[in-house]
Amino acid sequence: MAATMASHISDYVLKQDDSKAADIARDLYKRDVTLVQVVESLGQFLTSPVVEQRRRGTQLMASILQKLPSDFLVEKEVGHVTAFLVSKLSDHHSIQPLALHGLAAATGYSAFSDGDESRRVCSEIFKEVQNQSLSQADRRATYTIFLNLLTSHLPDLQALGDTFVCGYVQQMDGEKDPRNLILAFRCSTIICQHFSLGPMEEDMFEVNSCYFPIDFVPPPNDPHGITRGDLSETLCGVMSATPAFAQYCYPLLMEKLTSDVTSAKLDSLKTLCACLPIYGTRHLQEYLGSLTTQVMREVRAGSPEDVVEASLHALTAIAAQVSQVPQQLGEFMAETGANLVRQVESENLAARMSSTRILCTMASASPLVCHAVASRLVPVVCSVCQKLSQLEQHTAFFTEVSSLLQHIADAQSSKTALDWSLLQDFRGKLQEVCDRLLASKDSQLQVLGMRGLCALSAWGAVFTADEISCTAEKMMTRALTADTDDLREEGVKALSKVARQQAQLCDGIISHLSQVLQNNLALYDACESRKMFDNSAALLAAVAVDDVTGVKVCQALLRLLQAFQTGYEECMVPVSNSLASVLVRGHLPPQFLVSTALSGVLGFLWSGCRSWSADKQHVHVTVLSTLVRGLRCLVLLLDSQASQSVVGMICSVVIKGNNSGGDHADASPLKATSPWQLSRLVQLLLAVIPRLDVKKDDVWEQLVSQLPDLALQTEDTHTHQQACRCLAALVNRMPAGEWLDSTVRGLCTTLTPTLTKRPHADLDLQHRTLNLLTWLVKAVVVRGHKLSSELTGQLTGFLSDQRLGPKAAEGFCMILAPFPEVLCAEVNANITPTFQQRFLIQNLAHLLDGFQNAQSEVKENYLLAVAGMLTNVPQQVLVAELPKLMPVLVSSLKGSNSSLHVQALATLTAGIRNMPELMTYYLSDILPDCLMLATQAANMRVRILAVQCVGAMIHLPSKNLQPHKTQVVNKLKAAIDDRKRLVRKEAAQARNVWCLL
Amino acid sequence: MTSLENANPLVFQRSKERAILPEEEDDNVIDKIDSREVFDMIRGINDPEHPLTLEELNVLEESKVTVNDDDNSVHIFFTPTIPHCSMATLIGLAIRVKLLRVLPARFKVDVELTPGSHTSDVAINKQLADKERVAAALENAHLLNVVNQCLGGRAK
The missing domain is CATH 1.25.40 (Serine Threonine Protein Phosphatase 5, Tetratricopeptide repeat)
Structure with a gap:
């Protein structure tokens, strides 16, 4: 074995056969040879006077280390290898990079010892390596060494103190490659967080912040996958790593905020948000005024929406920091806050809007800020609202007002003790505003009114219990007659919030809603009653927020199921929806669940539905599927004991039938001869199979x-x-x-x-x-x-x-x-x-x-x-297989099968987005067919997809599209006069983009 | 950069996407072109001055679009943000060009200023109604480029 290895090694070193490294590593891994043996055989090359042989020897060592798993070697082995590689750093300049690669692998081993080892590696690198003169991959090895040591052996490096920081700054200086920068920024973050930077503070900041804001566009088909976002996020991590950077960072951010480039602004604002909580109040006072002014300017200047959003976040972060020192908050509000409030009063609509927006967002910073904002803003808002006449034109303003009311509610329920009595005088006025909104014809305003009332109902420190109950009732009454989905959803949210906060009101709400359900059941065919019924079913489900309410709501809904008779089929859809959502929430106690809820549902499905009329089969499908979905989620949610009893009960109904008697005592859903109402219950099995x-x-x-x-x-x-x-x-x-x-x-x-x-x-x-x-x-x-x-x-x-x-x-x-x-x-x-x-x-x-x-x-x-x-x-697989399939897809467009067209067109459209080169090649084959289908296909789905496909082609290189432009624009003339609006809409879009080509 | 004519316009809410009705998904029903559909075609046109759409600036309103599918006629009133707006002709031209591209050719399109909304409304209406002047304007490469920018979605 040792002989083979020696030949492997000499092949590698002398014959330049790189594949031998893998063979040796494999032998090592199988424990056929030991590391000592390898080193012994390698020894003659490592000590050879010929540079090339030493180089190959070191390279072999490095690549063996890279190939072995990171827990393979023991501490002593790693120690020896490291010592050797460290010594090679001072060898010939062509050997140094290979030693770095070896060290990058060695420091990643879990057996790399604590103590002097890491310090020695770093000192030697600082002494011998001139990082800037190395190639990208070699520099990467240096950063990998630092990153490995910083993550696993931090205390050892901390002992080096300033020497390490200084050495690292010198190594990192002048780095240009994004692949390396990502590593370098990570190292910098750890260093800033865990080292005292001392005199190196400014250098450390400079060497990193010179990349800010990141200006990097990845080349097309970049295999490394590093994006601008990745870089800017890691850089943001460095800048917000230590409060010591505050004095350098604020001026830099303010300078970059004035940039014309949107991404630079966004980066500055995001970094500001990240830095503020770390920097705390350090140096904030010096820059507070100018910083706030500058960020507010962004909100006012009609910048793009994302910049405005980021600016508002930044302002909130600033306010949150300022509020740490009460005196500072007082000054800040007296100056900036008062200014903003003045603008809210002004006649200039744009200024009013932006100031309101700033103040309302700031109010979310902390309860203290909220209190300060509220005390100044609420009186002004009340007087402004009274003056407004055409409410529809001020939707944005009311959106902010309702969010302010919510922030105040949150602040009141927080632990901070504050005196809210100053809002007492405005109770009536605020309610009046919300009432006006609720009563308006505009659906958005109605939603805002509901949201506002919901927030007011949580103002425990201002309103009395009676007033709150009155508000809750008002919301419920309005939500019951809601015409739009938005308002209904908002009502559902509001009522479930009320139920959570004001438990004493739940009983009244539940009984009122059940009464509404009962009253409207018989009149379901009338439009008005149907709306009341549907709304109250949805609201009832929203009130089930804990065990007690859950049981009561469930009982009310089960009563409706029991009352089912022919003619009430449609009513069961909202009831089953609500029941399913109550079941899914998992509030019901197991005992009640099995004995009452489940048996109620099963009883309804088994005997109640027997009289379901045959021409309403589709409604039965909806009801059954909804209930099964609810039961399935419930079964998955329950602990094993409770779920077993539910599973057992459902299984026995499906297999043995319901033993409760009745006409079909011997019928079972599993028999094909059973009536459809019964045999469909086989679907119940889908609810239990997951836990069977x-x-x-x-x-x-x-x-x-x-x-x-x-x-x-x-x-x-x-x-x-x-x-x-x-x-x-x-x-x-x-x-x-x-x-x-x-x-x-x-x-x-x-x-x-x-x-x-x-x-x-x-x-x-x-x-x-x-x-x-x-x-x-x-x-x-x-x-x-x-x-x-x-x-x-x-x-x-x-x-x-x-x-x-x-x-x-x-x-x-x-x-x-x-x-x-x-x-x-x-x-x-x-x-x-x-x-x-x-x-x-x-x-x-x-x-x-x-x-x-x-x-x-x-x-x-x-x-x-x-x-x-x-x-x-999945998309990736499609991309890999598409090249062979293109001929088939092209020919499938020529047939007459419309379902084939649908699928081929969908695939082609996906292909155009993912593989533009391939599609460009086939462009002249598919374009005429797509145009033909877009105008002449009988099925509208095919026409829509064909038009979308033609529209998507615009992403292909325009030099290939240009020759077809006239043809496409002409052919689409027929599609923009299609008999179906959905086709026309897509065709208009496609024709417009082709015209703009 | 030259100063804007109306530097701080009032911004209005965009209306929601049109809800799709069941009959629109039924291939056998013929959907007529109505005012909302034509409004949808033009509401996304960009203002030449601001990064806002004509709808957001309330230059176009659904209520001021009249469509008769059977008579093949479309009539649109648009309202400049200020009465001396020098961009009014350009906006009118952009609306015309957009409809030329996305509305079936069978329609006769009239684009006019809302009465009383502009100091020289008669002259501008005359220009916009003159087919040959519109065609000539589109021969002008620079002008076409400006119009295309208005029609091409937000600047990249």
């Missing part, structure tokens, strides 16, 4: 044997789909092994004869069978089971069948498509990572072959399968 115990017991046996029969025999489409999904979910969760294999094989054996039967069996039955088979394939593909390729092969076989081909092709799309309620991570499914990618790669070649050899009438099936898979794979 995986073991071979009666429940599993029964489900696995009965679900296929149900799926195949039932006439009801929904039942069929749900049965397929349940079976797939079960198969997916089965433990790997004999049981699973035999189950899957057994199912296949029963399914195949129906599909291959000649003369043909009933087409509906065949479609059902194929769908079940597809779900089965999905179940095994998702878990990456060995049978998946065999089953997929069967599915591929049906593509050449004229009757079943199109369905089988859709199956390929479905196998990869995500479903939120089955076979996904949220429901504890057994998922192999990247299964989509594997499936695509395993089947692509086969499908393309099939496409080439197929007869013309079934060719489209293959294309459809390929396109279907492509729409569901």
